[in-house]
Amino acid sequence: MKIVRIHREGRTIILSFVLMILLMHIPIYMYAPLFVFIATLVIMAAMLAFVTYFFRNPVRVLDMDDPHLMVAPADGRVVVVEPVMENEYFHEERLQVSIFMSPFNVHANWYPIEGDVLESSHQKGRHRGAWLPKSSTENERSLVVIKTPFNAIIALRQVAGAMARRIVTYAKQGDKAKRNEHLGFIKFGSRVDLYLPLNTEMLVGCGDHVRGNETLIARLIPEGKNK
Numbered sequence: 001m002k003i004v005r006i007h008r009e010g011r012t013i014i015l016s017f018v019l020m021i022l023l024m025h026i027p028i029y030m031y032a033p034l035f036v037f038i039a040t041l042v043i044m045a046a047m048l049a050f051v052t053y054f055f056r057n058p059v060r061v062l063d064m065d066d067p068h069l070m071v072a073p074a075d076g077r078v079v080v081v082e083p084v085m086e087n088e089y090f091h092e093e094r095l096q097v098s099i100f101m102s103p104f105n106v107h108a109n110w111y112p113i114e115g116d117v118l119e120s121s122h123q124k125g126r127h128r129g130a131w132l133p134k135s136s137t138e139n140e141r142s143l144v145v146i147k148t149p150f151n152a153i154i155a156l157r158q159v160a161g162a163m164a165r166r167i168v169t170y171a172k173q174g175d176k177a178k179r180n181e182h183l184g185f186i187k188f189g190s191r192v193d194l195y196l197p198l199n200t201e202m203l204v205g206c207g208d209h210v211r212g213n214e215t216l217i218a219r220l221i222p223e224g225k226n227k
Contacts, residue, residue: 014052053104072099072110076099081206089195095196095198095200113148113154114149114176115148117145117172119145122143148220157193160190
């Protein structure tokens with residue numbers, strides 16, 4: 001039997017939810033009709049099952065030697081692959097790759113490539129639908145910038161959505177970005193944006209579904225070389 005691992009970001013929430021169910025159902029059991037007790041218990045159990053499912057933490061280990069390959073930092077669907085003007089860090093045109101995460105996706109975020117964390121910052125903002133184009137620049141978000149061993153610089157932006165009210169970023173300036181490690185977690189519906197060099201070779205396209213730390217999404221081209 002496969003054991004479901006729970007992400008550390010969800011343990012307190014799940015325990016609090018269980019305690020709430022217990023405390024709420026003591027008076028219901030004592031004073032309400034039996035069918036009311038059973039009905040509310042079933043509803044609460046279904047909600048608990050969903051919350052537990054949301055905070056699942058699958059073990060995914062990627063063994064890869066090519067340092068130029070990038071892995072998906074999150075589960076979800078690719079909704080954007082296009083050149084954009086990135087004005088928060090690079091102030092130049094970059095290739096944006098966006099992955100939309102529904103509430104049913106795993107919400108842990110992995111490092112997409114190895115290197116040094118040059119910057120990690122957080123900005124408050126709105127909580128519009130994460131699928132909307134302006135969510136990348138108007139919603140609450142965190143930015144993580146990574147410099148690879150071959151001097152390519154990429155940025156990853158965790159973006160809160162309409163349901164997501166908390167972005168957790170473990171990556172800190174000066175850290176080493178390592179494969180198979182989490183850089184953060186976004187609670188309840190969101191997206192992750194990548195900002196890559198324009199000559200990046202894409203391995204996925206819009207509409208593709210990807211799995212964090214499993215799906216290869218791009219190859220960074222060493223400086224001075226073309227595809």
